[in-house]
Amino acid sequence: MEYISTRGNVEARGFIDTVLMGLADDGGLMVPVQIPVISPDMLEEWRKLSFQELFLEIFSHYTNDEIPYDDLKEMVYTSYGNFRAPEVTPLHKVNDSLYVLELFHGPTFAFKDVALQFMGELYSYIAKVRGEIIHILGATSGDTGAAAIQGVRGKEGIKICILHPHNKVSKVQELQMTTVDDSNVLNLSVEGNFDDCQKVIKELFADLDFKGKYHLRAINSINFVRILAQTVYYFYAYLQIGNSGSKKINISVPSGNFGNIFSGFLAQKMGLPINKLIIATNENNILERFVLTGEYKPGGFTSTYSPSMDIQVASNFERYLYYLLDEDAVKLSEYMAGLAADGKITVDGELFARVQADFAALGVKNQQCLDIIGKYQQEYSYLLDPHTACGIAAYEAFGGPDEVTVTFATAHPAKFDEAIALTGIKQEFPAPISALFEMPQHMTVVEHDKAAIVRELQAFYG
Numbered sequence: 001m002e003y004i005s006t007r008g009n010v011e012a013r014g015f016i017d018t019v020l021m022g023l024a025d026d027g028g029l030m031v032p033v034q035i036p037v038i039s040p041d042m043l044e045e046w047r048k049l050s051f052q053e054l055f056l057e058i059f060s061h062y063t064n065d066e067i068p069y070d071d072l073k074e075m076v077y078t079s080y081g082n083f084r085a086p087e088v089t090p091l092h093k094v095n096d097s098l099y100v101l102e103l104f105h106g107p108t109f110a111f112k113d114v115a116l117q118f119m120g121e122l123y124s125y126i127a128k129v130r131g132e133i134i135h136i137l138g139a140t141s142g143d144t145g146a147a148a149i150q151g152v153r154g155k156e157g158i159k160i161c162i163l164h165p166h167n168k169v170s171k172v173q174e175l176q177m178t179t180v181d182d183s184n185v186l187n188l189s190v191e192g193n194f195d196d197c198q199k200v201i202k203e204l205f206a207d208l209d210f211k212g213k214y215h216l217r218a219i220n221s222i223n224f225v226r227i228l229a230q231t232v233y234y235f236y237a238y239l240q241i242g243n244s245g246s247k248k249i250n251i252s253v254p255s256g257n258f259g260n261i262f263s264g265f266l267a268q269k270m271g272l273p274i275n276k277l278i279i280a281t282n283e284n285n286i287l288e289r290f291v292l293t294g295e296y297k298p299g300g301f302t303s304t305y306s307p308s309m310d311i312q313v314a315s316n317f318e319r320y321l322y323y324l325l326d327e328d329a330v331k332l333s334e335y336m337a338g339l340a341a342d343g344k345i346t347v348d349g350e351l352f353a354r355v356q357a358d359f360a361a362l363g364v365k366n367q368q369c370l371d372i373i374g375k376y377q378q379e380y381s382y383l384l385d386p387h388t389a390c391g392i393a394a395y396e397a398f399g400g401p402d403e404v405t406v407t408f409a410t411a412h413p414a415k416f417d418e419a420i421a422l423t424g425i426k427q428e429f430p431a432p433i434s435a436l437f438e439m440p441q442h443m444t445v446v447e448h449d450k451a452a453i454v455r456e457l458q459a460f461y462g
């Protein structure tokens with residue numbers, strides 16, 4: 001398997017080089033030359049596999065034996081050894097038409113742990129066997145940063161710098177990142193929003209001299225390995241539901257940077273028969289507007305009760321557009337140039353019809369999000385975090401009578417008590433979260449100014 005850029009100007013390369021490249025050197029995103037297709041018989045075989053075994057099967061189609069099987073296996077088992085659920089991502093049945101896939105049993109209580117605990121092991125492995133210097137640079141609206149830091153803290157040969165928007169992440173998210181005192185971790189708290197943080201890091205990755213000189217590596221979903229690791233739980237959820245009779249299976253995904261739902265799109269292309277892929281967003285509803293109107297137009301940032309999804313510029317939209325344009329890198333580059341020049345992309349006609357066939361989408365208002373949390377607590381004694389609540393609202397909007405919907409629970413409610421408290425519900429924090437409130441914090445507050453951020457990075461990476 002080789003990997004190329006959505007923009008067509010990067011020579012094809014293997015798995016490890018793709019991981020190391022992160023953002024493609026031509027400013028695009030790396031994708032496999034050909035997506036492997038899993039036959040229905042093979043899928044049936046996979047039904048009996050554990051999460052870890054499924055992970056190994058899926059990755060074997062992508063890694064070209066660049067990592068010996070036993071090494072990969074060890075990384076996978078180590079990555080999920082510290083999850084609080086033996087199934088890694090257990091499926092919780094709410095009622096006959098709704099399941100919740102709990103993706104929050106990792107060390108930082110959010111779905112990002114699933115891919116990032118593995119990426120921590122992978123980067124550590126690459127540092128050892130290839131002698132590569134690993135200087136991670138990432139942007140976060142709260143969860144990616146916490147999971148990535150946890151995945152690599154204290155690891156030899158690795159340094160990590162994470163930019164988060166100052167005072168725009170939840171208190172628990174901030175504490176998870178900033179109470180880590182390992183010397184290989186730097187937290188920059190940027191006066192701005194997540195889009196501002198992501199824009200700076202993308203500019204730095206696109207500056208090939210800077211990227212090369214400081215050995216910058218990506219942990220955000222611009223890195224294809226993040227997307228691939230996230231496909232595993234789509235397969236796992238689908239196969240765990242077992243025989244749903246004649247019912248079709250939908251998946252509802254709280255969405256922001258479009259990485260998680262793109263993993264579902266990839267799983268579908270690999271042959272997983274998902275019925276509807278449902279995009280759930282909050283009031284930053286750029287993705288809903290795209291699915292409803294064909295216009296993708298970032299702008300009008302709003303702070304909401306689901307802050308991790310307060311995102312306007314969705315990184316992986318480019319990967320989807322590439323497939324929508326039938327893998328035509330020239331056309332894709334024209335669309336992206338149009339986005340840079342006009343601030344929007346519009347698709348119509350047959351392309352727009354395909355978008356509407358690929359996704360359903362709902363932007364959930366703040367009050368509706370709180371109402372859903374209250375309703376599920378009252379009716380099912382099941383406490384949702386505000387991101388998951390958006391996913392449930394979208395299930396309620398799009399789930400059909402002959403369908404079962406799996407909604408992804410992307411975070412534990414304890415991470416977002418600011419919103420939960422507004423519903424009047426009092427929750428108990430898990431011990432590792434309570435402990436954070438007693439620990440000293442380490443972060444540097446910086447202006448939203450690229451030059452100031454670069455100075456911090458130069459001093460840190462050396």
Ligand SMILES: Cc1ncc(COP(=O)(O)O)c(C=O)c1O
Pocket residue numbers: 110111141142143144221254255256257258259260261308309387410411
């Ligand atoms: C809790 C939570 N839910 C949903 C999302 C949205 O996921 P994605 O950015 O992959 O669309 C995020 C952040 O990305 C998140 O942290």
Ligand SMILES: N[C@@H](CCOP(=O)(O)O)C(=O)O
Pocket residue numbers: 112139140141142143144145219220221222256257259260308309315
């Ligand atoms: N919500 C995310 C935003 C970054 O998304 P990523 O999937 O590209 O890492 C976060 O928690 O930081």
